[in-house]
Amino acid sequence: MEIKVEIKEKAFMKDQKSVQVLDDIHLTFNSGDFITVIGPSGCGKSTLLKIIAGLDVDYEGSVVIGSNEVKKPSIDKGFIFQEHRLFPWLTVEQNIAANLPLKKPELREQVNQLINIVRLNGFEKAYPKELSGGMSQRVAIARALLREPKVLLLDEPFGALDAFTRQHLQDVLIDIWLETKTTMILVTHDVDESVYLGTKVVVMKSKPGKVGHVIPIELPFPRQRTDQTFQEVRNHVLKHFEQLDQYSAVEG
Numbered sequence: 131m132e133i134k135v136e137i138k139e140k141a142f143m144k145d146q147k148s149v150q151v152l153d154d155i156h157l158t159f160n161s162g163d164f165i166t167v168i169g170p171s172g173c174g175k176s177t178l179l180k181i182i183a184g185l186d187v188d189y190e191g192s193v194v195i196g197s198n199e200v201k202k203p204s205i206d207k208g209f210i211f212q213e214h215r216l217f218p219w220l221t222v223e224q225n226i227a228a229n230l231p232l233k234k235p236e237l238r239e240q241v242n243q244l245i246n247i248v249r250l251n252g253f254e255k256a257y258p259k260e261l262s263g264g265m266s267q268r269v270a271i272a273r274a275l276l277r278e279p280k281v282l283l284l285d286e287p288f289g290a291l292d293a294f295t296r297q298h299l300q301d302v303l304i305d306i307w308l309e310t311k312t313t314m315i316l317v318t319h320d321v322d323e324s325v326y327l328g329t330k331v332v333v334m335k336s337k338p339g340k341v342g343h344v345i346p347i348e349l350p351f352p353r354q355r356t357d358q359t360f361q362e363v364r365n366h367v368l369k370h371f372e373q374l375d376q377y378s379a380v381e382g
């Protein structure tokens with residue numbers, strides 16, 4: 131499912147003045163791509179993701195997924211936020227099913243499979259308050275995947291997690307992507323994460339937000355951070371930040 135993003139302009143009102151946030155963005159993603167979007171704080175990454183999700187339609191331009199123009203949010207576009215947004219009064223399996231009937235045997239089977247995929251076996255009946263941040267985020271991912279989205283949009287999903295949990299969830303996400311071939315678009319502050327996960331890294335620059343570079347990452351999966359080739363590609367991506375003179379605003 132090809133995704134075509136054409137944003138002529140996106141502005142917000144601030145102090146009764148219009149502030150341009152995104153300017154002249156043209157991006158085309160192929161079905162099954164794992165896109166990572168990186169750029170300095172405030173360059174408009176989340177705004178771009180919300181526009182692709184149909185959560186923000188107040189802009190000049192269009193987003194087309196397959197043959198459908200995005201006009202509103204829908205279940206074919208899963209969205210994972212930095213914080214998990216689980217229902218505190220529902221168990222893990224109920225949170226995954228949410229509005230779908232868990233009593234239906236086929237659905238129960240799908241939920242069980244997803245619990246396996248995100249490695250939450252044994253926690254089916256647990257409540258969100260009994261889970262760590264990483265586990266909660268895995269529930270949110272399973273909930274989105276149950277809807278079999280054509281595209282999964284992830285806004286700094288691991289930003290609030292410790293480095294160990296973050297690396298673990300990156301591997302979980304890669305496994306899911308390899309298995310389902312769902313198109314993923316993930317926003318991050320972390321260059322390492324963008325190179326570890328992405329088949330293409332979109333490097334944005336700010337004021338107003340524009341696409342600086344789109345860098346294909348041709349390393350095979352699973353990737354090894356310690357490999358020399360990984361380090362070379364990572365340095366290549368970092369160099370592009372330096373060229374954009376915005377390296378200081380981004381975590382190395």
Ligand SMILES: Nc1ncnc2c1ncn2[C@@H]1O[C@H](COP(=O)(O)OP(=O)(O)OP(=O)(O)O)[C@@H](O)[C@H]1O
Pocket residue numbers: 142143144151169170171172173174175176177178
């Ligand atoms: N609802 C809004 N109303 C007004 N301004 C907004 C709104 N949402 C975002 N902005 C502004 O738009 C700009 C881009 O915000 P956005 O959250 O998209 O950036 P970002 O690159 O995702 O930032 P970060 O990396 O810090 O999360 C910022 O200057 C922000 O203040």
